[in-house]
Amino acid sequence: MVHKFDTLGVKCALDVCSGTVHILDDISYRMLDFFDEEGNFDQMGAKEAGLDDEKSMEAVEELIALKEKNQLFTKDIYRALVSHKEKKSVIKALCLHIAHDCNLRCRYCFAHGGEYMGKREIMSPEVGKKAIDFVIKESGARRNIEIDYFGGEPLMNFETVKEITEYAKAEGEKHGKNFRFTITTNGILLDDKKMEYINENMGNIVLSIDGRKEVHDKVRVRVDGSGSYDSIVNKFIKVARSRNQENYYVRGTFTRDNLDFAEDVMHLADLGFEQISVEPVVAQESEDYALRKEDLPRIFEEYDRLAEKILEARKNGKWFNFFHYMIDLHESPCAYKMLSGCGAGHEYAAVTPSGDIYPCHQFVNDPKYKMGDVFEGVVDKDIRDVFVKSNIYTKEPCGDCWARFYCSGGCAANAISMNKDINKPYLLACEMEKKRVECAIAIKAREALDEE
Amino acid sequence: MCYNTENTIFGVFRFKEDIVMKHVKTLNEANLALSVENGGCGECQTSCQSACKTSCTVANQKCEKKGKRGR
Ligand code: SF4
Ligand code: SF4
Numbered sequence: 001m002v003h004k005f006d007t008l009g010v011k012c013a014l015d016v017c018s019g020t021v022h023i024l025d026d027i028s029y030r031m032l033d034f035f036d037e038e039g040n041f042d043q044m045g046a047k048e049a050g051l052d053d054e055k056s057m058e059a060v061e062e063l064i065a066l067k068e069k070n071q072l073f074t075k076d077i078y079r080a081l082v083s084h085k086e087k088k089s090v091i092k093a094l095c096l097h098i099a100h101d102c103n104l105r106c107r108y109c110f111a112h113g114g115e116y117m118g119k120r121e122i123m124s125p126e127v128g129k130k131a132i133d134f135v136i137k138e139s140g141a142r143r144n145i146e147i148d149y150f151g152g153e154p155l156m157n158f159e160t161v162k163e164i165t166e167y168a169k170a171e172g173e174k175h176g177k178n179f180r181f182t183i184t185t186n187g188i189l190l191d192d193k194k195m196e197y198i199n200e201n202m203g204n205i206v207l208s209i210d211g212r213k214e215v216h217d218k219v220r221v222r223v224d225g226s227g228s229y230d231s232i233v234n235k236f237i238k239v240a241r242s243r244n245q246e247n248y249y250v251r252g253t254f255t256r257d258n259l260d261f262a263e264d265v266m267h268l269a270d271l272g273f274e275q276i277s278v279e280p281v282v283a284q285e286s287e288d289y290a291l292r293k294e295d296l297p298r299i300f301e302e303y304d305r306l307a308e309k310i311l312e313a314r315k316n317g318k319w320f321n322f323f324h325y326m327i328d329l330h331e332s333p334c335a336y337k338m339l340s341g342c343g344a345g346h347e348y349a350a351v352t353p354s355g356d357i358y359p360c361h362q363f364v365n366d367p368k369y370k371m372g373d374v375f376e377g378v379v380d381k382d383i384r385d386v387f388v389k390s391n392i393y394t395k396e397p398c399g400d401c402w403a404r405f406y407c408s409g410g411c412a413a414n415a416i417s418m419n420k421d422i423n424k425p426y427l428l429a430c431e432m433e434k435k436r437v438e439c440a441i442a443i444k445a446r447e448a449l450d451e452e
Numbered sequence: 453m454c455y456n457t458e459n460t461i462f463g464v465f466r467f468k469e470d471i472v473m474k475h476v477k478t479l480n481e482a483n484l485a486l487s488v489e490n491g492g493c494g495e496c497q498t499s500c501q502s503a504c505k506t507s508c509t510v511a512n513q514k515c516e517k518k519g520k521r522g523r
Binding site for chain 1: 473
């Protein structure tokens with residue numbers, strides 16, 4: 001399968017199943033239309049279209065040469081790997097819901113003020129330690145284990161975070177496991193002492209900030225309705241600097257209210273942040289801030305605009321990374337990883353303050369998806385199977401989707417909440433994902449052309 | 453009419469070794485197929501956890517065997 005696209009003024013062809021990217025000129029871009037799925041050239045068709053001159057044929061010859069080199073029209077040979085995934089997958093990452101409580105009331109929060117439609121509660125060190133025992137046991141031969149401290153707001157229960165971290169490090173050493181920690185915070189309770197502990201112990205920190213003050217303060221509000229921007233922004237700048245601008249993300253959400261989100265990304269870049277992620281909100285269409293299908297052209301335009309801004313900034317010596325435009329064309333994850341996606345429910349699970357296990361943070365407190373608890377330490381096989389058996393070949397549109405090895409089938413939680421079926425991805429998210437992949441590739445192409 | 457390039461009798465379509473590329477510039481020497489043999493160790497990061505909690509892109513994840521896998 002070949003996907004061609006004309007983005008940021010460059011014409012590209014992606015050979016989907018090998019991952020090879022080609023930059024095409026106008027003629028070769030046009031001539032690609034006369035090849036079928038298998039890479040057979042329709043000479044009559046080209047002739048009828050008046051495209052049988054010397055130059056066109058030269059381009060055709062080049063495209064055929066790429067096919068011979070297995071760089072164009074390669075076949076999807078990965079279906080057989082699915083059974084490897086099913087057999088080998090073990091839980092190796094946990095999202096610990098340290099506090100089902102929050103000191104902010106962000107309007108779009110899927111956890112609804114941190115409570116997840118349940119009651120306010122915090123995780124005890126005992127539950128956290130049980131979760132560590134559980135993941136050590138479940139992770140089999142895997143050495144690397146990830147623990148993500150999440151909430152609500154995990155800094156509301158930071159002593160427990162520390163206790164769990166110390167326990168995990170000690171137990172990890174005993175069992176030959178390498179724990180990697182991440183914490184996600186809104187910053188309100190962040191202070192120098194916590195920052196120091198986090199920098200010493202955690203490989204990643206995700207700092208929630210939406211961008212421009214007026215955008216941020218409209219949604220990320222305190223209980224009394226006031227905005228939170230001013231009380232966090234300087235702390236976040238300090239965190240980023242103290243980590244040498246690496247191993248952290250400032251992470252924002254854009255909604256229908258700021259479809260000009262490139263401005264928010266640039267605002268964060270102007271503040272000096274070098275690791276930036278700003279993501280589309282996921283919400284039911286009944287919410288006024290939810291993104292809708294009719295917003296897509298505007299969103300695509302904005303992704304292009306953002307890509308241009310990033311290229312320009314880099315040209316002027318200002319480098320920053322936008323999470324969704326980060327793509328390694330030379331050494332991307334292996335085919336197995338490309339098939340396994342997020343791993344929710346079989347490689348990754350969420351643990352609530354009371355110790356219940358769910359496929360991921362998005363399923364928490366939905367009784368249908370309760371997989372077990374850390375005290376018993378076993379997970380429901382039927383629920384696990386739903387997740388482990390779902391992949392790009394079982395999901396309806398994914399098998400024919402050119403972006404399948406980049407996206408690996410989208411978010412299971414969105415598919416279930418929007419379409420009531422794990423195998424029916426949320427198509428609005430698909431459209432945005434595809435656009436971002438095109439932009440990411442086009443940025444690489446533009447940079448390669450500029451280097452010449 | 454379609455025909456397979458490998459069987460073509462037209463000289464112009466015969467694959468020449470080192471063809472000079474005037475119309476196409478290849479950006480990378482990727483080969484996902486190679487990773488079938490050398491990949492699958494499972495030591496890499498879980499995808500939803502690097503920056504976001506609502507979406508999933510695996511292409512931007514780091515491979516733990518970077519430089520050792522042949523892709
Ligand atoms: S973009 Fe959508 S259709 Fe394509 S692989 Fe991802 S989830 Fe599947
Ligand atoms: S189901 Fe969605 S939210 Fe949950 S881990 Fe996967 S990508 Fe993330």
